Amino acid sequence: MNPTIYQLISLDLPPLLCAIFAAIACSILGSYLVLRRQSLLGDAIAHSVLPGIVVAFLITSSRSMLPIFIGAAVAGVCSAFLIEVVRRLGKVDESASMGVVFSTFFALGILTMEQAAARNVDLDADCLLHGQLETIFWYPPRDFASLLSWTTLAAIPSEVYASAATALLVIGFVALFWKELALSSFDPALSSALGFRSDLIHHALMVLLACAVVASFKAVGSILVIALLVCPAATARLYTDRLLNQLLLSSLFSIIACIAGYICGAFLPLWLGFNHSVNIAGMITVVAGLMLGIAIITAPRYGLMTRRFKSKSNIQRPSISPTLNSDKQDS
Amino acid sequence: MLLQAGLNTALVIVGTTFLGIAAGVIGTFALLRKRSLMADALAHSALPGLGLAFLLGTALGIGGKHLWLLLAGATISGVVGVCTVQAISRLSRLKEDCAIGAVLSVFFGAGVVLLSIIQSLGTGEEGGLHHFIYGQTAAMTRGDALTMLVCAAATIAVSILAMKEFRLVCFDRDFAAATGWPVSSIDLGMMALVTLVTVIGLQAVGILLIVALLVIPPAAARFWTNRTTIMVPLAGVIGGLSGYFGSVASALLPGIPVGSVIVLVASSFFLVSMIIAPARGLLGTATTQLWMRVRIAEDHLLRSLYEQAEPFSDKGTVPPPVSIDNLTFTKQWHNSTRLLLLYWCHYRGWIDIAKKSGKFCIELTSRGTEHASRLVRNHRLWEEYIATYADVSLSHVDYSADLVEHSLSPAIIALLEESLAARKGPEWLLRKQRSLHPILEELG
Numbered sequence: 158m159n160p161t162i163y164q165l166i167s168l169d170l171p172p173l174l175c176a177i178f179a180a181i182a183c184s185i186l187g188s189y190l191v192l193r194r195q196s197l198l199g200d201a202i203a204h205s206v207l208p209g210i211v212v213a214f215l216i217t218s219s220r221s222m223l224p225i226f227i228g229a230a231v232a233g234v235c236s237a238f239l240i241e242v243v244r245r246l247g248k249v250d251e252s253a254s255m256g257v258v259f260s261t262f263f264a265l266g267i268l269t270m271e272q273a274a275a276r277n278v279d280l281d282a283d284c285l286l287h288g289q290l291e292t293i294f295w296y297p298p299r300d301f302a303s304l305l306s307w308t309t310l311a312a313i314p315s316e317v318y319a320s321a322a323t324a325l326l327v328i329g330f331v332a333l334f335w336k337e338l339a340l341s342s343f344d345p346a347l348s349s350a351l352g353f354r355s356d357l358i359h360h361a362l363m364v365l366l367a368c369a370v371v372a373s374f375k376a377v378g379s380i381l382v383i384a385l386l387v388c389p390a391a392t393a394r395l396y397t398d399r400l401l402n403q404l405l406l407s408s409l410f411s412i413i414a415c416i417a418g419y420i421c422g423a424f425l426p427l428w429l430g431f432n433h434s435v436n437i438a439g440m441i442t443v444v445a446g447l448m449l450g451i452a453i454i455t456a457p458r459y460g461l462m463t464r465r466f467k468s469k470s471n472i473q474r475p476s477i478s479p480t481l482n483s484d485k486q487d488s
Numbered sequence: 489m490l491l492q493a494g495l496n497t498a499l500v501i502v503g504t505t506f507l508g509i510a511a512g513v514i515g516t517f518a519l520l521r522k523r524s525l526m527a528d529a530l531a532h533s534a535l536p537g538l539g540l541a542f543l544l545g546t547a548l549g550i551g552g553k554h555l556w557l558l559l560a561g562a563t564i565s566g567v568v569g570v571c572t573v574q575a576i577s578r579l580s581r582l583k584e585d586c587a588i589g590a591v592l593s594v595f596f597g598a599g600v601v602l603l604s605i606i607q608s609l610g611t612g613e614e615g616g617l618h619h620f621i622y623g624q625t626a627a628m629t630r631g632d633a634l635t636m637l638v639c640a641a642a643t644i645a646v647s648i649l650a651m652k653e654f655r656l657v658c659f660d661r662d663f664a665a666a667t668g669w670p671v672s673s674i675d676l677g678m679m680a681l682v683t684l685v686t687v688i689g690l691q692a693v694g695i696l697l698i699v700a701l702l703v704i705p706p707a708a709a710r711f712w713t714n715r716t717t718i719m720v721p722l723a724g725v726i727g728g729l730s731g732y733f734g735s736v737a738s739a740l741l742p743g744i745p746v747g748s749v750i751v752l753v754a755s756s757f758f759l760v761s762m763i764i765a766p767a768r769g770l771l772g773t774a775t776t777q778l779w780m781r782v783r784i785a786e787d788h789l790l791r792s793l794y795e796q797a798e799p800f801s802d803k804g805t806v807p808p809p810v811s812i813d814n815l816t817f818t819k820q821w822h823n824s825t826r827l828l829l830l831y832w833c834h835y836r837g838w839i840d841i842a843k844k845s846g847k848f849c850i851e852l853t854s855r856g857t858e859h860a861s862r863l864v865r866n867h868r869l870w871e872e873y874i875a876t877y878a879d880v881s882l883s884h885v886d887y888s889a890d891l892v893e894h895s896l897s898p899a900i901i902a903l904l905e906e907s908l909a910a911r912k913g914p915e916w917l918l919r920k921q922r923s924l925h926p927i928l929e930e931l932g
Binding site for chain 1: 597
């Protein structure tokens with residue numbers, strides 16, 4: 158095998174796959190969050206899973222994924238529940254109740270993490286917060302023939318499998334509960350009246366969200382996962398009015414953001430003559446943000462340019478599909 | 489604590505306390521304007537500004553850790569972030585929550601990229617920037633602390649001076665605009681103060697947690713009062729105490745991240761307020777609701793006893809005793825609650841409980857009769873009023889009257905009587921009063 162290709166496969170393929178799977182999971186969930194106007198709940202949960210991860214890590218004192226997943230899911234669901242409790246019982250504005258709950262959880266997480274770090278536990282704050290894709294690598298055999306054997310595949314870093322499993326879980330959940338999700342997202346009142354438990358759907362979404370956030374930690378870190386949740390979904394929102402297209406487009410955009418971001422982060426600085434690569438996770442979010450910016454300005458139907466020249470050109474009115482009735486006022 | 493620790497630490501503690509007060513005061517207005525998470529977007533957006541300012545400082549040769557340069561960079565990029573949020577939510581179909589999430593994460597991502605570039609430059613100063621993310625008071629110099637102190641004090645002073653204007657814009661923006669106030673400028677001023685507090689707080693509390701200092705103290709204060717004039721100082725006190733305890737803890741135990749401690753102290757204040765505050769806290773609300781339920785149950789019991797006895801006392805005969813088992817209207821209650829209610833009414837001196845022919849029987853005392861007659865009278869007045877004015881059909885009148893009568897104040901009763909007498913003539917009121925003869929003496 159060519160050394161360059163070998164290097165690509167061992168150093169660049171695993172992190173890229175990890176990022177892509179995480180991004181698919183995040184962008185699908187993010188689409189629902191954007192449609193349900195709960196994007197900030199993604200923000201809140203991304204902050205709140207931190208203490209769950211740290212505590213799970215301290216209890217099991219291992220880096221194995223399962224306890225960390227469980228800890229994070231528990232913390233995420235607890236914070237979603239507490240946000241609800243504070244909002245209802247305390248009669249506080251929802252954004253304020255989110256602010257209170259997630260910053261408390263986050264502060265707890267940082268405090269426990271610093272205490273753990275003081276006792277030489279191997280848990281890096283920067284890694285959890287900013288993501289360290291660069292640390293995922295794989296030692297495959299040097300010839301293509303044995304590349305796909307069981308032993309070599311088993312040596313692929315567990316982070317890749319974890320994020321792939323999360324992506325599959327999310328896709329499976331969405332496929333299975335397609336109509337319930339659509340109904341409770343667009344018309345929660347009707348869905349409750351028809352006997353679908355929209356609160357159960359909400360809680361299931363929160364659990365999945367917590368899982369997706371943890372799976373993305375290694376890839377992009379807890380703050381930047383918000384970008385993967387919001388940006389591709391928001392970009393897709395500007396291009397389509399149909400739910401299926403929304404999910405497909407947001408996954409596509411997130412994959413593009415990952416690949417382009419990876420290239421910009423890992424290779425571009427070297428090509429430009431710098432001798433260090435920059436933070437890849439940060440670069441992925443910047444690319445995702447740029448894509449959103451471009452979409453806001455140039456999207457064919459909802460972009461600023463189209464809106465500005467709408468009166469001059471003969472633009473077809475958006476067809477009002479039954480699933481997207483709640484968006485009529487936007488168009 | 490203040491004097492033992494030496495001037496530097498003392499200044500840091502005083503500065504952080506003032507920062508807490510300022511954040512609580514201006515955060516109150518942000519909370520009332522529903523802008524709480526805008527501050528989060530602002531803080532996260534400050535990171536690329538910090539990075540650029542560091543790079544600029546290094547390029548100019550004045551050193552990357554020039555505080556004023558860093559703060560200016562943070563302010564500029566924070567403001568750009570907030571303006572982007574506003575632009576996205578106004579100009580595109582995306583909602584504000586989506587815009588906040590996108591801007592916050594993308595700006596922060598850009599900041600992380602810049603930080604990794606700075607790290608690769610290896611100037612040896614880059615460690616200082618990490619303090620802005622998590623917050624660190626230990627590294628603050630005397631000048632840093634003084635800057636924080638002065639800015640916080642200025643914020644507090646301006647907020648107090650402009651209190652009237654801020655309240656006006658928070659509660660009734662349209663009215664303020666209609667009466668000629670420069671609403672946009674006031675709003676802008678408010679946002680500028682939020683920005684100032686956020687930026688000066690970055691060093692002590694950090695980008696990730698500064699929003700907590702702006703949100704939690706006001707939210708905690710909100711439980712205690714419905715008045716801004718009380719909420720503002722209260723939020724200031726809670727914020728100040730959080731800042732004080734946080735910085736003291738960090739001075740005593742150097743390993744502890746100060747931002748987290750400040751936030752956790754503030755959260756404990758929030759938790760305690762949410763539970764015990766009498767005005768809107770959980771216990772306070774529960775007590776009010778319990779008291780209301782007791783009063784309603786009490787009213788129902790007395791009214792039904794009175795109405796049962798009414799035909800007999802009209803004829804001048806003695807009403808038969810009512811057995812407890814016959815109180816069908818309380819069937820929805822548990823037996824124990826039923827008994828509690830009876831004891832409660834007995835305790836208040838409204839009913840007598842006596843054992844007659846093997847059964848517990850209850851009857852109204854004279855005080856109870858008087859009170860019950862007043863209740864029945866209110867109920868009937870209200871029924872009459874609803875039937876006359878609100879076009880509620882006669883079959884629903886009793887139910888509707890039941891819904892509101894427990895909250896009737898004497899002033900409303902007087903008003904009802906007056907309007908009904910005016911509408912139906914004075915003889916109607918007399919007729920009503922005849923049917924409720926126990927009050928006749930009282931009315932003279």
